[in-house]
Amino acid sequence: MPVDRDSSLLSPELLAQLERLELVTRKVFRGRMKGERRSKRKGQSVEFADFRNYVPGDDLRQLDWNLYARLEKLIVKLFMEEEDLHFYALVDASMSMDFGRPTKLDYAKQLAAALGFIGLIRADRVRIETLGQGVGEKSPILRGRQSVWRLLQHVEAIEPGESISLSEGIKNFCLRNRGRGVVVFISDLMDKGGYESALRYFVSHQVDCFVIQVLSQEELEPDVKGDLKLVDCEDADEAEITVSAPLLSRYQQTLNAFVAGAQDFCTRRGMHYMLANNQLPVEELVAKHLRRRGLVR
Amino acid sequence: MDSLFRNTLGPASWFLLSLIPLALFALYFLKLKRQPLEVPSTYLWHRVIEDLHVNSLWQRLRKSLLLFLQLLLLALAMLALLRPGWQGQALEGQQFIFLIDKSASMSATDTVSGESRLEEAKRRVETLIDQLDSDMTAMIIAFAEQPEVVQEFTDNRRLLREALDRIEPTASRTDLTGALELADGFANPRRLLTEEGEFEVSEQEQVELYIFSDGRFRGVEGFSLGNLQPLYLPIGSFAAQNLAITALNARRGEERPDQQQAFVQVANFGEQPQATVVELYLEDRLIDAVELEVPAGDVASTTFALAEEAAGQLRARLDPPQSFDDTLRLDNEAYAVLEDRRDARVLLVTPGNTTLESALATERANRLAKVEKMAPAEMEKPDYLLQSQSEVYDLIIYDQCVPQVMPLASTLFVGRLPPTDLWKQAEAEPVFGPQIIDWERGHPLLNLIELGNVQIVDTLITKPPLGGGVLVDSTKGPIFAIAPRDRYEDAVLGFEIVGHEEDGTRTYNTDWPRKHSFPTFWLNVLDYFAHESSSAATHNKPDLPVELRINSQEETLTVELPDSQRREVQLERVGRLAFHETGQLGVYKVYSGGQVAKQFAVNLFDREESDVRLRVKQEGEDGVQVVDSLSIGYVDVAAQSPGSPVRRELWKLLLAGALVVLVFEWYIYNRRVYI
Structure with missing residues (x-):
């Protein structure tokens, strides 16, 4: 199995760890194909679900003849249906993600690959997209273990440099993907236009949304001193600061308020929010924190 | 300005110095070359800066903290250059x-x-x-x-x-x-x-x-x-102006010896002539008052006539007009004591001695004492015996003769030894040709006397008894000595002034009468033995000891100070009172057995003290x-x-402060992230 072609994204140890996991959603969606996930629909699995009266048109094969023999009533025996899950990973590949060590984008890609791998293992439909894709540019839908290699290739190909606002990107994403499912949005949420309007698209799209905000260590605890001219890498905006203790503490307050605001925003709207430091190993993030949040099991 | 600051730099230096803060300002505003740093997003930073901008002036000050510290440093240095200080009673030393x-x-x-x-x-x-x-x-x-x-x-x-x-x-x-x-x-x-x-x-x-x-x-x-x-x-x-009494004494008038006069001298230590009233009191009774015009920086004097028998405390008082600001009041009063004036009586017993008699008959001598003369033969008479034993005389001079009994008076023997065993220790025979070696110059009897040129033919050796003292010493031995006897004193001059040859003709035993010292010596004798009472006229200065001769046998006397306090005084020697507690101005009374035995006055009479102006x-x-x-x-x-x-x-302090500021600035510069 050509799984670990690119060990920089997913190491064998990580893969072995990930194989034991599966994606979870609190919502139950209707899948497209037969999968390993219980569906709302009654179907053809071996697991008994319910009885109901026969109405004309039902498949005769599903009649419970034993009951007919006893009760002389036509009762249809319903079974649970197992379906697949739509899993979308939406990666913010803007310039601002190209910071940190590892860069936030690498971190995001690694995370997307890991989650996608879990999806593939559990026979879910996995689609990895970036914010910058246009309405018509759909990423391939991957399914099954044999697609791991393609998944990795696809993730690997994501390059930083897209410049599109959060709301525009998410809007495009929603237009592209009608299907419902689990959306993991990996971004730093640093948009001068604000993230609120962007995230509202997810709400209206009725997906089970996980917002994972990736911030680098430099952003969380800036190690700067002196008189500086800060240049925004996206729009070349400048901010002149003279670093001082009150300034730094004020920054921390602002950052905390920002993070808390985002979390509050997401929680109110039924989305999951998580802050990821790029120093936190992906395996730990997935196995520990996301498991606790209920994305994986 | 000069009292607070002392400029140490010239205008040019100040100009240059004033350029430094300007340059500092210029550098500060020009310098803003900030280090560019690329960050993922300035999103949060902008919000931080906005917050801080909203956040008051202090943040701006904090931004310019270094500038302010530099300015403060400069200001301190400049202030130090101005050398600020104050005219304070500051103490330096340990x-x-x-x-x-x-x-x-x-x-x-x-x-x-x-x-x-x-x-x-x-x-x-x-x-x-x-x-x-x-x-x-x-x-x-x-x-x-x-x-x-x-x-x-x-x-x-x-x-x-x-x-x-x-x-x-x-x-x-x-x-x-x-x-x-x-x-x-x-x-x-x-x-x-x-x-x-x-x-x-x-x-x-x-x-x-x-x-x-x-x-x-x-x-x-x-x-x-x-x-x-x-x-x-x-x-x-x-x-400062001051009027002072600089002299007060009472004496017999030169022209009319039967009358007593009080002499008052007033000094004016001021820039303006000043009129003042001088009042004279005797035992607190006003005798007279005189208005005196005292020229500036000069003295004026007046005399008051006193009655012949006047006795008691004499007090002169200045009464300057109200408009006059007399800064020192201590010297506006002066005191004197008028003794109950008994003339000293001196008896000269001599077989005839023109030289001696004429020395004792001068006008000055007459003022000091009344000298009576008597021949040695008259010593047998009861009159003499009575008088010599009843303290009639203050001094009896025995010239070439000896009484049988020592009188109750001080004595001076000339050419003979007193008839007591105490004096008879030495050889009674005259010795020839003594040369005077030394004499006691400090003794009042030999005050102002030069004896080095005196020649003597022959003399008796006068060895004083215990307690006495040798006054003149010669190659042959002491030739003039004095010794106390009860409350009297006996002086013995070993050599005769006029001698007698075997045949009775008179010869000169010494050439002393031809010297200046001779009449002076006899005046000293009168002064010392007989005129002790008038020594009260000599001025007693405050806080200086007073020595008095007291006619009293008691060993303890009482002295009443001018403020009526009393002090018991133990006498070291009978008849001699030494009193030290003379801090007050006024009249002191010495009591002996409840009776006033003596009075003395203490006066300032000091032109240096009375001239209260600061010396210029x-x-x-x-x-x-x-x-x-x-x-x-x-x-x-x-x-x-x-x-x-x-x-x-203050400049040292300021420079130290500047140093502290400098260190602080350096610290801020390096560690300002934390401030």
Whole structure:
């Protein structure tokens, strides 16, 4: 199995760890194909679900003849249906993600690959997209273990440099993907236009949304001193600061308020929010924190 | 401006200096070359900056903290260059001696507050004491005629203040030398014992000597200051006026010897002529009052006629007009004692001695005593016997004769030894040709006498009994001696003045009568033996001991001070009273067995003390009046201007502050992230 072609994204140890996991959603969606996930629909699995009266048109094969023999009533025996899950990973590949060590984008890609791998293992439909894709540019839908290699290739190909606002990107994403499912949005949420309007698209799209905000260590605890001219890498905006203790503490307050605001925003709207430091190993993030949040099991 | 600052730079330097802050400002505003740093997003930073901008002026100040520190540094340096200081009574040093003049002139009330100078001095010392640091020690010496350690070295300010309160004004003269010697004794030894224990004074330690005085005394000669650092703080004013009685005595008139006169001299130590009324009281009865016009800086005198038998306390009082500001009141009264005038009587027993008789018959001698003459043969008569045993005479001179019994009077034997065993120890035979070696110049009998040129043919050797003293010594032995006898004294002159040859012709035994010293000697004799009473006319100065001859057999006498306090005085020798407690001006009464035996007056009579103006040093053309300096030894101690003995400078403190600012700035620059 050509799984670990690119060990920089997913190491064998990580893969072995990930194989034991599966994606979870609190919502139950209707899948497209037969999968390993219980569906709302009654179907053809071996697991008994319910009885109901026969109405004309039902498949005769599903009649419970034993009951007919006893009760002389036509009762249809319903079974649970197992379906697949739509899993979308939406990666913010803007310039601002190209910071940190590892860069936030690498971190995001690694995370997307890991989650996608879990999806593939559990026979879910996995689609990895970036914010910058246009309405018509759909990423391939991957399914099954044999697609791991393609998944990795696809993730690997994501390059930083897209410049599109959060709301525009998410809007495009929603237009592209009608299907419902689990959306993991990996971004730093640093948009001068604000993230609120962007995230509202997810709400209206009725997906089970996980917002994972990736911030680098430099952003969380800036190690700067002196008189500086800060240049925004996206729009070349400048901010002149003279670093001082009150300034730094004020920054921390602002950052905390920002993070808390985002979390509050997401929680109110039924989305999951998580802050990821790029120093936190992906395996730990997935196995520990996301498991606790209920994305994986 | 000059009192607060002393500029140390010229205009050009100041100009250059003023460019520095301008340059600093320019650099500060030009410098803003900030280090560019690319960040993922300035999103949060902008919000931070906005927050901080909203957040008050202080943040802006904080941004410019370095600039402010640099400006502060510059300001401190400039201020230090201006040498700020104040004319304060600042103390520098570790040990202080405060010399406070408490002489009569310090009672003058010419200070701004209207208090006496002494009070002013005490007040100023008190402010100095207040400024003492805890590691400073000080002592206080008050001085007038006698110095007095009021408080030894201590760092206890309460003790010092209490000691200061104890200083009382006196009426005595000023003697700085004693005080300096006392201070020297305290300042220059290596170790001192104080209340707190042994105290080390190292060799190099300077002792600050603050002299608070009005400078009414002559300079001190022959004194080395050593470790003492003198500071002279004059107290008083140039314009002080004072009228003083500088003399009061009573005597017989030159023209009319039967009448007594009181002589009063008034001095005016002011810039303007001044009229004043002089009143004379006898036993508190006003005798007369005279108006005197006293020229500026001069004296005027007047005489008052007194009755022949007048006796008692004589008091002269100045009554200047209300408009006159007489700053010193101590010297407005003077005292004298009029003795119940009994003429001294002297009996000369001589076979005939023209030289001696004429020496005792001068006009001056007549004023001193009434001399009676008698032949030796008359000593057999009962009159003489009665008189000689009843204290009629003050002095009996036995010339070439000897009484059978010593009289109750002082005696002077010429050419014979007294008829008592005490004097008969030596060879009674005359010796030939003595040469005078030495004589007791300090004795009143030999006052102003030169004997070196006196030739003597022959003489008796006069060896005085125990307790006596030799007055003239020669190659052959003592030839003039004196010895006490009860309350009298016997003097024996060994050689005859006029001798008799075997055949009865007179010869000169000595050429002394041809010398100037001869009449002087006899005047001295009258003065010493007979005229003791008139010595009361000599002036007794306050705080100087008074020696009196008292006609009393008692060993303990009572002296009543002018303020009616009484003191018991033990006599060292019968008939001699030495009294030291003469601090007050006025008349002192000596009681013997309840009776007034003697009175004496103590007067100031000191032109130096009464002239209360500060001494002025002449200052060139500008006519600025400057207080004359004190000269101590070879050092001139310049007077410090009142109230500002020391200028305390701030620049060291400022520079230290600038250094601190510099260090702080460096710290801020390196660690400002944390501020």
